[in-house]
Amino acid sequence: MIVYIVLIPLLSSLLTPILGLINRKTGFFVTLINAILTFTIIIYSTRKVYIYGPERYFFGGFEPPYGIEYVLDGLNSVIILIIAFIYLLSVLYSKKSLEKEIEQKRISLFYCIMNLYFTGILGIAITGDIFNLYVFIEIASLSAYTLIAMGLKRESLMASYNYLIIGTIGATFVLIGIGYIFMATGSLNMADLKLRLPSLYHSKMVRTGFTFLTLGLMLKLALFPLHIWLPNAYTYSPSTISALLAGTGTKVSAYALIRILYSVFTIDFDVNIIPFSKIFIFLSLIAIVMGSLLALAQKNLKKMLAYSSIGQIGYITLGISLANESALQGSIIHIFNHSLMKTALFFIAGGFFYKQGIENIQDLKGIARKMPLTMSLFIIAGLSLVGVPFTAGFISKWYIVIGAVESKYYIVIPVILLSSILSLVYIWRVLEISYFGESNGNEHKEELPVPLFFPAMISSVLCIFFGIYTELPVELSKRAIEILWGY
Amino acid sequence: MEYIKEFLIILVPLSGLICSLLIYIFRNEKYFKEVISVISSFCMFVFSLLVGREVISGNFLSYELFNLSPTLSIYFKADRPAVLFALVASFLWIITNFYSIEYLKGTKDKKETSFYCYFALTLFATTALAFSGNIVTTFIFYELITIFTYPLVTHKGTKEAVSAGRKYLAYLMGLSILFFLTALFLTYGITESLNFQEKGLFASYENKKLLILILFLYFFGIAKTAVIPIHHWLPTAMIAPTPVSALLHAVAVVKAGVFTLFRVLNYVFTPEIILKINGHFLLIAISSATIIIASLIALKQDNLKLRLAYSTISQLSYVVLGFSLLNKISTLAGLSHIIMHAFGKITLFFCAGAIYVQTHKTEVSQLSGIGKRMPFTMFAFAIGSLSMIGIPGFGGFVSKFLLFKGISDFGNYWLFFVLGLSTLLNASYFLPIVYKAFFEEPEKTEGHRKNLESLFLLIPVLVTALISVLLFFACSYIYDFIGDVRS
Numbered sequence: 001m002i003v004y005i006v007l008i009p010l011l012s013s014l015l016t017p018i019l020g021l022i023n024r025k026t027g028f029f030v031t032l033i034n035a036i037l038t039f040t041i042i043i044y045s046t047r048k049v050y051i052y053g054p055e056r057y058f059f060g061g062f063e064p065p066y067g068i069e070y071v072l073d074g075l076n077s078v079i080i081l082i083i084a085f086i087y088l089l090s091v092l093y094s095k096k097s098l099e100k101e102i103e104q105k106r107i108s109l110f111y112c113i114m115n116l117y118f119t120g121i122l123g124i125a126i127t128g129d130i131f132n133l134y135v136f137i138e139i140a141s142l143s144a145y146t147l148i149a150m151g152l153k154r155e156s157l158m159a160s161y162n163y164l165i166i167g168t169i170g171a172t173f174v175l176i177g178i179g180y181i182f183m184a185t186g187s188l189n190m191a192d193l194k195l196r197l198p199s200l201y202h203s204k205m206v207r208t209g210f211t212f213l214t215l216g217l218m219l220k221l222a223l224f225p226l227h228i229w230l231p232n233a234y235t236y237s238p239s240t241i242s243a244l245l246a247g248t249g250t251k252v253s254a255y256a257l258i259r260i261l262y263s264v265f266t267i268d269f270d271v272n273i274i275p276f277s278k279i280f281i282f283l284s285l286i287a288i289v290m291g292s293l294l295a296l297a298q299k300n301l302k303k304m305l306a307y308s309s310i311g312q313i314g315y316i317t318l319g320i321s322l323a324n325e326s327a328l329q330g331s332i333i334h335i336f337n338h339s340l341m342k343t344a345l346f347f348i349a350g351g352f353f354y355k356q357g358i359e360n361i362q363d364l365k366g367i368a369r370k371m372p373l374t375m376s377l378f379i380i381a382g383l384s385l386v387g388v389p390f391t392a393g394f395i396s397k398w399y400i401v402i403g404a405v406e407s408k409y410y411i412v413i414p415v416i417l418l419s420s421i422l423s424l425v426y427i428w429r430v431l432e433i434s435y436f437g438e439s440n441g442n443e444h445k446e447e448l449p450v451p452l453f454f455p456a457m458i459s460s461v462l463c464i465f466f467g468i469y470t471e472l473p474v475e476l477s478k479r480a481i482e483i484l485w486g487y
Numbered sequence: 488m489e490y491i492k493e494f495l496i497i498l499v500p501l502s503g504l505i506c507s508l509l510i511y512i513f514r515n516e517k518y519f520k521e522v523i524s525v526i527s528s529f530c531m532f533v534f535s536l537l538v539g540r541e542v543i544s545g546n547f548l549s550y551e552l553f554n555l556s557p558t559l560s561i562y563f564k565a566d567r568p569a570v571l572f573a574l575v576a577s578f579l580w581i582i583t584n585f586y587s588i589e590y591l592k593g594t595k596d597k598k599e600t601s602f603y604c605y606f607a608l609t610l611f612a613t614t615a616l617a618f619s620g621n622i623v624t625t626f627i628f629y630e631l632i633t634i635f636t637y638p639l640v641t642h643k644g645t646k647e648a649v650s651a652g653r654k655y656l657a658y659l660m661g662l663s664i665l666f667f668l669t670a671l672f673l674t675y676g677i678t679e680s681l682n683f684q685e686k687g688l689f690a691s692y693e694n695k696k697l698l699i700l701i702l703f704l705y706f707f708g709i710a711k712t713a714v715i716p717i718h719h720w721l722p723t724a725m726i727a728p729t730p731v732s733a734l735l736h737a738v739a740v741v742k743a744g745v746f747t748l749f750r751v752l753n754y755v756f757t758p759e760i761i762l763k764i765n766g767h768f769l770l771i772a773i774s775s776a777t778i779i780i781a782s783l784i785a786l787k788q789d790n791l792k793l794r795l796a797y798s799t800i801s802q803l804s805y806v807v808l809g810f811s812l813l814n815k816i817s818t819l820a821g822l823s824h825i826i827m828h829a830f831g832k833i834t835l836f837f838c839a840g841a842i843y844v845q846t847h848k849t850e851v852s853q854l855s856g857i858g859k860r861m862p863f864t865m866f867a868f869a870i871g872s873l874s875m876i877g878i879p880g881f882g883g884f885v886s887k888f889l890l891f892k893g894i895s896d897f898g899n900y901w902l903f904f905v906l907g908l909s910t911l912l913n914a915s916y917f918l919p920i921v922y923k924a925f926f927e928e929p930e931k932t933e934g935h936r937k938n939l940e941s942l943f944l945l946i947p948v949l950v951t952a953l954i955s956v957l958l959f960f961a962c963s964y965i966y967d968f969i970g971d972v973r974s
Contacts, residue, residue, distance in 0.1 A: 388630065389631070406676070417665050468553070
């Protein structure tokens, strides 16, 4: 069953351009059907995983460690669930939004590549083979470069090119890392590696491999000093793609990092044998502060959100590198929550562009009076980003801080709180301008059209929902932790 | 009945929440807002009374709303101080409702819906804070009060109001996130518990330096107490409509601050521990400095509301001083000053509002002869002032007297001097207003209408004034009710 999770997007990606020759409009419907179908299958198989335990699929019937294996367990089911959900929302959003943001003759090609991207990220999440992981990283990255380049602005091409260069370096690092590990162990299967690696922990080859692998993933993840590609890529791509990339791209890399750190290597290796944990806690803290500070300095709304993503990624890596239960749980919940809120914010930012052509924060003056409902969604998602109680962001930050307190890293507390205040400031700046700014011209109400409003509404309402009904993300992440900690 | 008893405790805050929802849903109905506000304030008061009855008869009321994780539960618990605070807030809400009807009409306010909505929401958060059973719940509702009052502070929507709002958020939210939350996490890190307990949380913890740090983090994180280095938000918040200043910035918000401090000093720490670590000296020093300095600043203010605001800062420090003297009598003095000051100060604010509505005068120097045109209002003002000064026969005397007794128990006699000087200062900034109103001739340019009082503005003023007199005679009931706080 689980092979269909990758197969359906791949097939529909082939189908889209062919049907697009007949009629351009078919692209959207094929993609939508694909998204719904995949999402349903994922819900079904996730449920199955929860009842019967991990599900495995051997490609071509070759059993691991020789063949390629797909695994669905407690950890990656959370990730593919949120990915598929965000993808579904983005597809719904895309139809109307793309009208103004790409050339219409390319629309079926656009959907083709979007499906390919979907294939890539699902593949990263579901594969149980590290070489296969690299292949899917490349699929996802190459299609992301293309999607960004399809934006109509001149800067889109430059952003895509920058991402291409840095992304390729990252992917190459991953490949080199995999090569070293394969040289040392002779195996590519994750479960098999977990058994073989511990005896080789002191070999330099394994350590070098580990370093390359994590560095490559950090590049893909846009951890602070390696983030240069991200702001422009998010800012100058079509709104749908900004939302999709922000919600899924970095998240899936974060998942891959968790998988490598805790499921291929072990916590003992990360914490005791090499000082991974210590180094990356401080890098993450720097990312958290710098992301928020840089976001504060931005004039362009989407760019501000992009820099805020860099800060939020810092939270995720912080939770990962603290290497204790609560923090890692917080990290997984934050992957989940941050996908929802950042997607909502990018949806709304795209909506402002669609309706009013607004890109800069200064031009938002008085927009809350024109679009009160849309703005209230922005408030919800924005406050969730800050981490106000009863929003999703609060829960994940809470777990991460509690994790830090439990492992006695008290330095984390002021940093996280400081960054919360900074994010309050940059979100509040937008709210203040939009509510109290003097707008020039007419002020009659015009909300977003339904196809744009609906996905934004769903994702931001869920930010509140998961802030109050926390059982689902907490329970899902608890299962994920059980897989990693191996009980 | 037993079933209802379980929910009784959350019905108190809930009546505020439901009120605001109803107001928002039926925002287009005429007179609905006023009626529903009055009804829900009555409900809130009655529910508080019922909770009080249960508490007196010795039943333990508690309710756990969510339990997100062992560290994060929203938990409510009723005890005598909580009931007292809820009763005061809800009773004054009833009176303020009557007052606001006429006030909003008089000032031709257009944003009635948002006014009533956020007002009810603030009361919801305030009563929820009163009944909070652990630090997390307290913190959450502490933050919510700030968020809900922000729209009331910026109600006018002018540039001034916006910058006042910014200051308001910066102080209240910024400090609470930076310090209060840090203290909360440190408390959790040390004790692994966040519930308020009679025997405190730090009973078996020895590190004095860290405990002092935590105590100060709490003290400066709770900026709603408005002690001197962190008081700037209160005068700037006076830009809000008068009912807001009256109920929220003299009763609900600031009292929520001192109440939180009360909880921290008595149920997180205990007087014994604070005495052991010598943490109380700074608290006493700061609060006595605030008492004097704020009174001195109040002397200089020509704007009536600002003078009242600085008087509030000074009076709040009486409460803080009472709590930080750490003996039974002084704690009792602090708690009873919450009530006495509430009734006295709300009278004064109501008078200031009535004067503004009828004559558009805001400065003290313009008030010459106003007593001839608004005799009853100014009569009530005189009563309020006398109660604030602490003349026998008025409520304010009772708590001041207790505070004197608390000081003599504590044994630090220079504090007598502080209180004496402050009484003198109180008299010298309140009595000139009364003198001006009754004994000075009005300016000649004014209109011919003789009596400017409107019944709806007058009745609430007289009621609160009357109660502040009655409180002097009823003080023994209050002592009986509060009883031994720490039993």
